[in-house]
Every structure is written in structure tokens, then in C-alpha cells.
Amino acid sequence: MTENIDLTLLDWSRAQFALTAIYHWLFVPLTLGLSFLVAIMETIYYKTGNEEWRRITRFWMTLFGINFAIGVATGIILEFEFGTNWSNYSWFVGDIFGAPLAVEGIVAFFLESTFIAVMFFGWNKVSKKFHLVSTWLVAIGSNLSALWILVANGWMQNPVGMEFNPETARNEMISFWAVLFNQVAVDKFLHTISSGYLVGSVFVIGISAWFLLKKREIYFAKRSMLVAAVFGLLASLMNAYTGDSSARTISKVQPVKFAAMEALSEGKPEAGLVAFGVLKDSENKVGETALKDFLFKIEFPSFLSILTAGDKDAFVPGMTDLVNGNQTHNVISFEEKKSRGETAMKTLIAYKSASKDGNIQQRDSLKNIFASQSFQENYFKYFGYASVEKAEDIIPDISGTFYSFHLMVILGFGFIFLFVIAIFYLFKGTLTQNRWFLWLCLIAMPFPYIASELGWIVAELGRQPWIIQDLMPVSTAVSNIGAGSVMATFFIFATLFTALLIAEVSIMVKQVKIGPKH
Amino acid sequence: MKFPHQKITRFIYLYIDGFRNLSSWGKKLWIIILIKLFIMFVILKIFFFPDILNKKYNTDAERAEHVRNQLINSPNNND
Structure with missing residues (x-):
């Protein structure tokens, strides 16, 4: 029986997942960044024995603790949603998600819950060295927790290291290492954690600037700002490097997303990199969907070709090439992918019939076809295309993806300048005289959060309609449940998370106003 | 020890x-x-947030059958 999925249900399920993921991601990056900053500050205290550094460490540790406590377990809601709203997807991904998340659970439990107690309760009760080690282990544990969930997300963007079993209707892991070292996962992990370091650094710089503007705790604020600016600058450079590597990987494994990020309608050699531009609807259409042209743009000639392939003459496929195909440049058309996906789908239907008819020989033979590498690489790889009706359905929201990507990049470069100026003024000894810069640091505090969220919007919006790239569209993944209940829980989550955010901000503001304790 | x-x-x-x-x-x-x-x-x-497949079906074989049907009969797949 065909269970027709109501579009309202699909949209609300997506909206709910987006809401919970975006809110969850307001808590996580600060944990990732601030944990390392606190560990660095405590290391300086351990090395110098200067009590001022102990005060500095304890103040930032308090803010870290507030954020950690409010944010902890908010990600569990996403797992609830997998089982309820995305049950077909949850089953289909099989143990690919299970294994990394199980490792994450163990690492998070042992490292974070054990050593975070030592970190907060252990001052004066354990040795300085053991306390320092505990602080570092909390930082490493937090970042390792992020690793496993990002490995799982990386697999959704570029499914590797698995084999589809038609009997269980699940993807089964055949290589843990292929899943772990998936290039998308590696890039995603490094890029995401470095964005967390930026959030932590700008957070420390912003609050330190507030103290300096208030002419309070000058020594504390300048020292905190120095650590955060140096760490932030290194993180920015890492973020830019991994962003470049990430984009290069996307151009290979998710070329449609890449074309949307650059709003590239027609492929070309010597493709320019758009620094910024304003889009308009193009007369060039795929079905009913208009592609995009530029009303205005600032472009670096040939840079896109150089960045993707290291060669200015390299051809970068545009949206029309990816839909219609381009034989000269070995770009497969949508129709060809759909045809291959349908072959895989027909094989699954034949498998189902053979099982139902008790034709064991044919069933086993079809199962062997699924297990063959050439079938997986040439047909099952495009399995999801069998469920996509029209070519235009594989085109994501180009404007949303383009603007999110470019705004994220612009903000990323802006943070580099912020850190460089902070270091310059700190070394010159003129930081407090430049009040405009202190105000800028304070105003800058929300922007790393915005940049980090925009990164996720690029990653998730740009890969639509897929929940698992080329294998499963979101419309197949969603559970056929009442749209009303999804709407109700959407508003419950919106209320719950908003309340948590208000609680976090109010407790933090109170602690900041109290300042570091003597 | x-x-x-x-x-x-x-x-x-x-x-x-x-x-x-x-x-x-x-x-x-x-x-x-x-x-x-x-x-x-x-x-x-x-x-x-019940686990839909665990709630609706008792065995893994039934769950697999349901998901297989969903894959085959997804909204845009008219095979």
C-alpha cells in the first residue's frame, strides 16, 4: 500500500528538526570553545602559580559550567525525533548511526561526567596536576563527542563504508574506518570544532571588553582577551583552511550543493569565485524552477576553478550541467541517475516478490547482486533518484544556500580582523584607549553564533531533497504520523528551548556582573 | 588484587x-x-515521541518489511 506523505507533515517535521538542531547548536559551540580556553588558562596558572590566573580560570569555568548544564542533553531530542518523525530513515541507516552514537555515549559519559565533577568540585581537594588533567580531559571529551555525531552527519552527506542488505532493508557497515575517515566527516569535524573555538574566543573577548568599558577588572580582562585573541586567531586560520578543504570535497561529492553555494547556473572553465553578489531569477529554468543570475557581483576571476581543482582551466559544472549532464566533462544527467536508481529499485521489488513467493534461489541471487561492488557503485548509489519525480526536485533553495554561505564566509574573515586588531592593541598597550574597538568586541558576540548556524544551514539546506545524499529523499524518510502532533511538539520545543535560553542568558549575565571572585 | x-x-x-x-x-x-x-x-x-516502528511492529522482520514497502512505494515512486 502506498502511504502518501502529506506535505504539511513533511514541512512540519523538517521545521521541527531544524528548530531543535539550531537551538541545540546555540549551546554546543560555546562548550567546545570555552572548554579549551579554560584548559589553556588553567595551564598558565599551573605553570606560573600566579593566583590571578586561578581567578581568571575559575570565572570562565563558571560560565562554561552554566552553558554546559543548560545545554546538556538537548541533543537527545534530535534522537527522539529520529525514532518518531523519521522512522524510515532511522531504520534504513541501520548501524551506521548506531556505532558512532554508541561510542559518543560512552566517551561523553566517562570523560565528561566523571572529570567535569573534578573540574568543578575538585579545587583544593585534588592535586593541581590532576585538576588540570581533568580540565583538559573535559575539553577533549567534549570535542570527541562532537566527532561521532559529525561522523554520522558526514555519512549522510557522503554515504560510504556500507552495503545495503535488501533482507533487513538496512545499510550495514562494512568498514568502520571508511565511515570514520570519510573526507566529508573529517572536513566537517575540523571545520565545526574550529567554529566552536571562534564562538568561545569572541565570547571571552566580548565579555572582557565589557569589563574594560566598565573600567573593572582590567588585569583580568586584558589577560583573558589575550588568550582568547591568540586562540581565536589560530582557530580562524584553521577554520578558513578547513572551510576551503570542505568546499573542495563538496564540489566532488555534492556538486549540486556546490553549484547552489556559488549560484552557478552554467558550468565553465576559468570559473570565478564570487566574493559577494545579489541574485535575481534567471530566464534559464529547470522545469518550473528558475535558476539564478546575478544582479551584481564582486568576483575573483578563475578562483573557483583553482580552488576546486588547482587548475584555472578546470571545468566547474553548473546547475544545468548537473541536471542535463555534460558528456565532455563526464557529468551524469539527472535522467541517467534516475534510470540507474530505478534499476536498483526494480531489483529490490524483484527481491521482495521472490521472498513473498518463497523463491529462495532467486531471492539469494538478487541478494548477491545487491552485495556486488559494481551494483552498489553504479546502481544502488543512485537508489534515491527512483523516488524523485522531476529534475527540478533535485535543486535546493539556491538563494538560501548562496546567501547563507557567503554571509558565513564574510563573517569568518571579519573574525580574523577582530583577533588581529585585539592582539595589536594588546601588545601596543592601547586597548583601553580604543573604546570603539571594545564596543565592536561586545557587539561582535552574537556573530560567531550566526556564522556557525549559517554553516549548518548551508550543509542541510544545500543538500535538499536528500536526507542521505542520492540514497534517500526526505519525503521517503518521514514517518506517516499526524501532522498535528508534530506541530504541537514544535511549539513545545520552541517554548522549552526559549525558556532554557532565557535561563542561561539571565544566569550568565548575573555571574558576569558579579565578576571574578577574590 | x-x-x-x-x-x-x-x-x-x-x-x-x-x-x-x-x-x-x-x-x-x-x-x-x-x-x-x-x-x-x-x-x-x-x-x-514513541519509537514508531517498535510501537507498530513486534519483530525486526516486520519492521524491515514496512521500510522496504516505504522505499518501494515512496510518494514519487510509482513502480
Whole structure:
């Protein structure tokens, strides 16, 4: 029986997942960044024995603790949603998600819950060295927790290291290492954690600037700002490097997303990199969907070709090439992918019939076809295309993806300048005289959060309609449940998370106003 | 092999002392955490977020059959 999925249900399920993921991601990056900053500050205290550094460490540790406590377990809601709203997807991904998340659970439990107690309760009760080690282990544990969930997300963007079993209707892991070292996962992990370091650094710089503007705790604020600016600058450079590597990987494994990020309608050699531009609807259409042209743009000639392939003459496929195909440049058309996906789908239907008819020989033979590498690489790889009706359905929201990507990049470069100026003024000894810069640091505090969220919007919006790239569209993944209940829980989550955010901000503001304790 | 009783006892007391000497904001934080966990694991999980496949089907074979049918009969696939 065909269970027709109501579009309202699909949209609300997506909206709910987006809401919970975006809110969850307001808590996580600060944990990732601030944990390392606190560990660095405590290391300086351990090395110098200067009590001022102990005060500095304890103040930032308090803010870290507030954020950690409010944010902890908010990600569990996403797992609830997998089982309820995305049950077909949850089953289909099989143990690919299970294994990394199980490792994450163990690492998070042992490292974070054990050593975070030592970190907060252990001052004066354990040795300085053991306390320092505990602080570092909390930082490493937090970042390792992020690793496993990002490995799982990386697999959704570029499914590797698995084999589809038609009997269980699940993807089964055949290589843990292929899943772990998936290039998308590696890039995603490094890029995401470095964005967390930026959030932590700008957070420390912003609050330190507030103290300096208030002419309070000058020594504390300048020292905190120095650590955060140096760490932030290194993180920015890492973020830019991994962003470049990430984009290069996307151009290979998710070329449609890449074309949307650059709003590239027609492929070309010597493709320019758009620094910024304003889009308009193009007369060039795929079905009913208009592609995009530029009303205005600032472009670096040939840079896109150089960045993707290291060669200015390299051809970068545009949206029309990816839909219609381009034989000269070995770009497969949508129709060809759909045809291959349908072959895989027909094989699954034949498998189902053979099982139902008790034709064991044919069933086993079809199962062997699924297990063959050439079938997986040439047909099952495009399995999801069998469920996509029209070519235009594989085109994501180009404007949303383009603007999110470019705004994220612009903000990323802006943070580099912020850190460089902070270091310059700190070394010159003129930081407090430049009040405009202190105000800028304070105003800058929300922007790393915005940049980090925009990164996720690029990653998730740009890969639509897929929940698992080329294998499963979101419309197949969603559970056929009442749209009303999804709407109700959407508003419950919106209320719950908003309340948590208000609680976090109010407790933090109170602690900041109290300042570091003597 | 000797069991490190003393170390475990010290570790437990670290927690007990820590919780006993919580600051006022620390206590407030723990109340928020407990309310949050109650809402998430008791109210939301039980009443709003059942595991659909576990609820509807008793065996893995039935769950696999359901998902296979969903893959084959997805909205845009008219095979």
C-alpha cells in the first residue's frame, strides 16, 4: 500500500528538526570553545602559580559550567525525533548511526561526567596536576563527542563504508574506518570544532571588553582577551583552511550543493569565485524552477576553478550541467541517475516478490547482486533518484544556500580582523584607549553564533531533497504520523528551548556582573 | 588484587561535598537541569515521541518489511 506523505507533515517535521538542531547548536559551540580556553588558562596558572590566573580560570569555568548544564542533553531530542518523525530513515541507516552514537555515549559519559565533577568540585581537594588533567580531559571529551555525531552527519552527506542488505532493508557497515575517515566527516569535524573555538574566543573577548568599558577588572580582562585573541586567531586560520578543504570535497561529492553555494547556473572553465553578489531569477529554468543570475557581483576571476581543482582551466559544472549532464566533462544527467536508481529499485521489488513467493534461489541471487561492488557503485548509489519525480526536485533553495554561505564566509574573515586588531592593541598597550574597538568586541558576540548556524544551514539546506545524499529523499524518510502532533511538539520545543535560553542568558549575565571572585 | 576502596570513597565524597557546598546559582542550575530532564525524558519521550516502528511492529522482520514497502512505494515512486 502506498502511504502518501502529506506535505504539511513533511514541512512540519523538517521545521521541527531544524528548530531543535539550531537551538541545540546555540549551546554546543560555546562548550567546545570555552572548554579549551579554560584548559589553556588553567595551564598558565599551573605553570606560573600566579593566583590571578586561578581567578581568571575559575570565572570562565563558571560560565562554561552554566552553558554546559543548560545545554546538556538537548541533543537527545534530535534522537527522539529520529525514532518518531523519521522512522524510515532511522531504520534504513541501520548501524551506521548506531556505532558512532554508541561510542559518543560512552566517551561523553566517562570523560565528561566523571572529570567535569573534578573540574568543578575538585579545587583544593585534588592535586593541581590532576585538576588540570581533568580540565583538559573535559575539553577533549567534549570535542570527541562532537566527532561521532559529525561522523554520522558526514555519512549522510557522503554515504560510504556500507552495503545495503535488501533482507533487513538496512545499510550495514562494512568498514568502520571508511565511515570514520570519510573526507566529508573529517572536513566537517575540523571545520565545526574550529567554529566552536571562534564562538568561545569572541565570547571571552566580548565579555572582557565589557569589563574594560566598565573600567573593572582590567588585569583580568586584558589577560583573558589575550588568550582568547591568540586562540581565536589560530582557530580562524584553521577554520578558513578547513572551510576551503570542505568546499573542495563538496564540489566532488555534492556538486549540486556546490553549484547552489556559488549560484552557478552554467558550468565553465576559468570559473570565478564570487566574493559577494545579489541574485535575481534567471530566464534559464529547470522545469518550473528558475535558476539564478546575478544582479551584481564582486568576483575573483578563475578562483573557483583553482580552488576546486588547482587548475584555472578546470571545468566547474553548473546547475544545468548537473541536471542535463555534460558528456565532455563526464557529468551524469539527472535522467541517467534516475534510470540507474530505478534499476536498483526494480531489483529490490524483484527481491521482495521472490521472498513473498518463497523463491529462495532467486531471492539469494538478487541478494548477491545487491552485495556486488559494481551494483552498489553504479546502481544502488543512485537508489534515491527512483523516488524523485522531476529534475527540478533535485535543486535546493539556491538563494538560501548562496546567501547563507557567503554571509558565513564574510563573517569568518571579519573574525580574523577582530583577533588581529585585539592582539595589536594588546601588545601596543592601547586597548583601553580604543573604546570603539571594545564596543565592536561586545557587539561582535552574537556573530560567531550566526556564522556557525549559517554553516549548518548551508550543509542541510544545500543538500535538499536528500536526507542521505542520492540514497534517500526526505519525503521517503518521514514517518506517516499526524501532522498535528508534530506541530504541537514544535511549539513545545520552541517554548522549552526559549525558556532554557532565557535561563542561561539571565544566569550568565548575573555571574558576569558579579565578576571574578577574590 | 586489592580494591582501591580509599580512592573510590574519596571520589564519592568529592561529589557529596561538591553538591553540599553548591552556590545559590549552582543550586538554581541543578533545579533547571532536573526540570529539563523530567520534561524531556518523562513527558516528551513517553507521551510525544514513541519509537514508531517498535510501537507498530513486534519483530525486526516486520519492521524491515514496512521500510522496504516505504522505499518501494515512496510518494514519487510509482513502480
